[in-house]
Amino acid sequence: xxxxxxxxxxLALAGTLATAQAxxxxxxxxxxxxxxxxxxxxxxxxxxxxxxxxxxxxxxxAVLRQAQENGQIDLYWEYTGTSLINYNDVTERLxxxxxxxxxxxxxAEKGLVWLAPSDANNxxxxxxxxxxxxERGIATLSDLAQAxxxxxxxxxxxxxxxxxxxxxxxxxxxxYDFRVGRADVKRMDSGLVYQALRDGQVExxxxxxxxxxxxxxxxxxxxxxxxYFPAYALTPVVRAETLEANPELEAQMDKLSGLLDxxxxxxxxxxxxxxxxxxxRVAEDFLTEHDLL
Amino acid sequence: xxxxxxSGAMRLLVLVAFFVxxxxxxxxxxxxxxxxxxxDIQYLAVQHLWLxxxxxxxxxxxxxPLGILLSRPSMAKVAESAMQVLNVGTTIPTLxxxxxxxxxxxxxxxxxIFGLFVATLLPITRNTYTGLKGVSPALMEAAAGIGMSPxxxxxxxxxxxxxxxxxxxxxxxxxxxxxxxxxxxxxxxxGLGELIFTGIDLYDPVMMxxxxxxxxxxxxxxxxxxxxxxxxxxxxxxxxxxx
Numbered sequence: 001x002x003x004x005x006x007x008x009x010x011l012a013l014a015g016t017l018a019t020a021q022a023x024x025x026x027x028x029x030x031x032x033x034x035x036x037x038x039x040x041x042x043x044x045x046x047x048x049x050x051x052x053x054x055x056x057x058x059x060x061x062a063v064l065r066q067a068q069e070n071g072q073i074d075l076y077w078e079y080t081g082t083s084l085i086n087y088n089d090v091t092e093r094l095x096x097x098x099x100x101x102x103x104x105x106x107x108a109e110k111g112l113v114w115l116a117p118s119d120a121n122n123x124x125x126x127x128x129x130x131x132x133x134x135e136r137g138i139a140t141l142s143d144l145a146q147a148x149x150x151x152x153x154x155x156x157x158x159x160x161x162x163x164x165x166x167x168x169x170x171x172x173x174x175x176y177d178f179r180v181g182r183a184d185v186k187r188m189d190s191g192l193v194y195q196a197l198r199d200g201q202v203e204x205x206x207x208x209x210x211x212x213x214x215x216x217x218x219x220x221x222x223x224x225x226x227x228y229f230p231a232y233a234l235t236p237v238v239r240a241e242t243l244e245a246n247p248e249l250e251a252q253m254d255k256l257s258g259l260l261d262x263x264x265x266x267x268x269x270x271x272x273x274x275x276x277x278x279x280x281r282v283a284e285d286f287l288t289e290h291d292l293l
Numbered sequence: 294x295x296x297x298x299x300s301g302a303m304r305l306l307v308l309v310a311f312f313v314x315x316x317x318x319x320x321x322x323x324x325x326x327x328x329x330x331x332x333d334i335q336y337l338a339v340q341h342l343w344l345x346x347x348x349x350x351x352x353x354x355x356x357x358p359l360g361i362l363l364s365r366p367s368m369a370k371v372a373e374s375a376m377q378v379l380n381v382g383t384t385i386p387t388l389x390x391x392x393x394x395x396x397x398x399x400x401x402x403x404x405x406i407f408g409l410f411v412a413t414l415l416p417i418t419r420n421t422y423t424g425l426k427g428v429s430p431a432l433m434e435a436a437a438g439i440g441m442s443p444x445x446x447x448x449x450x451x452x453x454x455x456x457x458x459x460x461x462x463x464x465x466x467x468x469x470x471x472x473x474x475x476x477x478x479x480x481x482x483x484g485l486g487e488l489i490f491t492g493i494d495l496y497d498p499v500m501m502x503x504x505x506x507x508x509x510x511x512x513x514x515x516x517x518x519x520x521x522x523x524x525x526x527x528x529x530x531x532x533x534x535x536x
């Protein structure tokens with residue numbers, strides 16, 4: 001009996017030591033496919049490296065950012081343009097490199113560190129069905145503005161966040177000088193926009209450039225011919241405190257970040273949204289393929 | 294008269310609390326923020342009420358006859374299982390019902406109304422059924438004894454006696470309905486959910502509350518209106534409110 005007790009307390013002690021040694025990292029994510037894949041990928045990867053990972057995904061951008069500033073989230077993938085315009089209120093036109101440098105500098109003051117950016121630029125875009133766009137002769141946002149002003153009766157599907165963002169709907173209309181009536185704008189869940197556009201329930205939809213459904217559903221992405229949208233380079237952002245406690249995290253995340261570009265993200269997103277594989281599975285396969293698991 | 298004093302003190306306390314809340318909100322600029330959203334609130338509240346009115350009326354029109362039908366003695370064997378089928382509409386998360394109905398009804402108001410209709414159906418059917426089953430057997434026997442036909446018994450004895458319970462079901466159902474309408478926003482049907490969800494996504498509490506507070510107020514007002522209707526419609530003899 002005594003032996004058993006010693007064994008048990010020994011096990012309990014070992015258990016406490018093990019948890020005390022593993023560094024806890026809270027990984028966040030936003031509420032759309034790409035972010036959920038990234039959150040899952042990062043969690044699995046860091047867990048494999050021996051961190052004690054907690055995953056919290058499915059939040060709106062501003063909520064997630066707030067949580068990170070408050071120290072409730074240690075690490076998540078943010079887009080340079082989102083931080084520049086929405087969190088730092090910078091409205092200047094900047095090149096992608098300048099955008100990255102600027103947010104790195106501004107967010108450093110808030111205790112957030114931007115690690116190496118990936119080559120994936122998930123910009124917002126407006127898309128139409130290929131045949132419809134062809135028929136109406138619309139290839140750029142300027143063409144679209146023209147069509148709206150000619151009153152062609154176009155309807156739009158947008159998500160809640162884009163509708164109200166500083167780099168979103170209102171400023172976009174100002175930049176291209178067009179005005180869409182309230183009744184012609186359907187606001188809905190980001191993921192359902194693609195379905196609505198494909199099924200012809202609207203003529204124009206708000207899409208994310210790296211979404212796999214754009215080629216799969218045969219959409220035409222309208223060119224941003226006046227360079228309205230900034231760069232949205234996908235970049236891991238980590239709290240300075242977390243990085244201090246885990247200095248090796250930077251090199252580890254840079255490795256992951258180096259693997260991502262537009263084509264890769266688009267393909268990963270398509271595996272979830274078009275081929276209907278689970279997010280965990282897609283993330284796991286990707287990591288295995290690159291020998292990170 | 295200690296009771297009077299107490300209620301007087303309470304009243305004073307409430308007034309002071311209101312005053313303090315008013316001063317605070319005025320000084321912090323929250324009122325201006327809310328006023329900024331006023332046109333939005335008005336436009337969306339109308340959409341919101343429209344969705345509730347259409348889906349709610351459809352549900353009432355279907356659920357009450359259904360409840361009556363299920364309460365007939367001939368249906369006794371299938372009544373419970375039928376109710377369980379309706380229950381499915383209530384237990385599946387409403388967002389899933391909305392997304393499903395969107396896949397065959399498209400986006401916008403039509404699938405939203407259908408989804409809300411399904412979610413509203415059960416409480417009304419259930420209460421209609423329970424109310425009718427709860428009518429005292431002695432009353433039914435007396436009605437049969439004086440030679441009333443089954444239709445007469447239903448219209449003159451059963452329904453008036455069950456009406457209060459049926460109204461309670463309608464109140465519950467519509468309160469749930471108004472609280473569910475915000476989700477309709479996600480399939481493009483508008484409503485106050487636009488302010489609530491955009492507020493959540495952008496971490497803008499004032500915008501979120503500009504949607505949430507009117508939603509709560511609408512629920513309270515609609516509930517009150519139905520309570521008043523019940524007070525007026527339910528016959529004096531079986532109306533707890535007027536006894």
